[in-house]
Amino acid sequence: MIPVNADTRLFCVLGNPVSHSKSPLIHNQAFADHQIDAVYLAFAPSDIQKAMDAVRQFDIQGVSVTIPFKQKVISFLDKIDAEASSIGAVNTIVNQNGVLSGYNTDSxxxxxxxxxxxxxxxxxxxxxxxxxxxxxxxxxxxxxxxxxxxxxxxxxxxxxxxxxxxxxxxxxxxxxxxxxxxxxxxxxxxxxxxxxxxxxxxxxxxxxxxxxxxxxxxxxxxxxxxxxxxxxxxDGLTMFIAQAAAQFELWTGILPDTKKMRHTILTHPDFQTQ
Incomplete structure (x- = not known):
């Protein structure tokens, strides 16, 4: 893993509950695999507006959005992709020089x-x-x-x-x-x-x-x-990994290895398959 320092880029998932999420596991592994100085964390805010204020304040570069915020978050974005607009839900945010753009990789x-x-x-x-x-x-x-x-x-x-x-x-x-x-x-x-x-x-x-x-x-x-x-x-892991890989590509321009992402989750000691 690349050591975290003052120049490390920050990414996160916003959801509530979010403790079950395997997004930090696969995104942090993908950052390490591609030698990207970044870290991905999970946050469970009670107020999405305050959470989005924090995204701007701390210059969080990319955000995964999950239950229950996929529709609510739209009001706090600067731009929204045409497909996400048609769907009426956002699961991915890209921060480009302070401009927050919403996308949907779920479809x-x-x-x-x-x-x-x-x-x-x-x-x-x-x-x-x-x-x-x-x-x-x-x-x-x-x-x-x-x-x-x-x-x-x-x-x-x-x-x-x-x-x-x-x-x-x-x-x-x-x-x-x-x-x-x-x-x-x-x-x-x-x-x-x-x-x-x-x-x-x-x-x-x-x-x-x-x-x-x-x-x-x-x-x-x-x-x-x-x-x-x-x-x-x-199974749910199939869709989860596909949307996560598309998110990673939006943030970095790199399409990660989805087979490795699945392997990373399935072989992690905390993952329960029963």
Whole structure:
């Protein structure tokens, strides 16, 4: 690791909760691999406005944004990328000489693992209506998938559904659906609530493709149930690494080795896969 000094560039992730995040692990390793004098930290602010003031005050060069700030942070940026603007959520901030620009790498990361799947014409159920759901919905819609939205807050869910002319279903009503693809974009099933099943098993058949954005634990209850039904599954680490690699490229101009990023997480002693 490069020693930290007064010239070390600072990067961070802003989220609450954020203690589970593996972003510091993979970004710090990538900085070391490419001999970049930088350090990446995790912060859990209660007030996103004050956090963004700190980003400016301390000249933090790049920021990952996660739950619950992906939509709220937009008000405190100087510029926003066209795709992030269309999505209505930001997960990446680049600080260039004090100008804070917002981007969204989640949409690309959600679609990348599905590149071998013919999304067009497929029925895709998105669980959630937050920042990650917005990014996933944007990507699925762009690839002409037929969207279904479910969410605990019906107002938020209906608003996202209306944005893409999709059908909304209350969560208690989805067990009768048989979508081709199910994508959980919520924190349901994440440690310490790993016993929560984000989608009824009734929705799953052996033909269903199931994707979960949760990666702690790697084998969520949804992923486990899907495997038992013979579904094709995409774990949360796949999307997480894809969006992180795209972030690193925005900050440094370097696309890191995603296979090494995954290996770094899976072999770390603190990572729990059960």
């Amino acid at each position: 690309f990361a959600a679609i990348a693992p599905l590149k071998d799947v013919q999304i067009s014409g497929k029925t895709v159920l998105i669980i959630g209506a937050g920042g990650a759901a917005r990014a996933v919905a944007f990507g699925i819609h762009a690839h002409k998938g037929n969207l279904l939205i479910t969410n605990r807050s019906q107002d938020k869910g209906r608003a996202l559904a209306a944005r893409y002319n999709a059908d909304f279903y209350p969560m208690e009503a989805i067990r009768h659906l048989r979508p081709d693809i199910i994508i959980n974009t919520t924190s349901l099933g994440m440690t310490p609530g790993e016993n929560v099943l984000s989608c009824p098993e009734d929705c799953l058949t052996s033909e269903t493709l199931v994707m979960d954005v949760v990666y702690t634990p790697l084998e969520t209850r949804l992923i486990s149930a899907a495997r038992q039904k013979g579904c094709h599954v995409v």
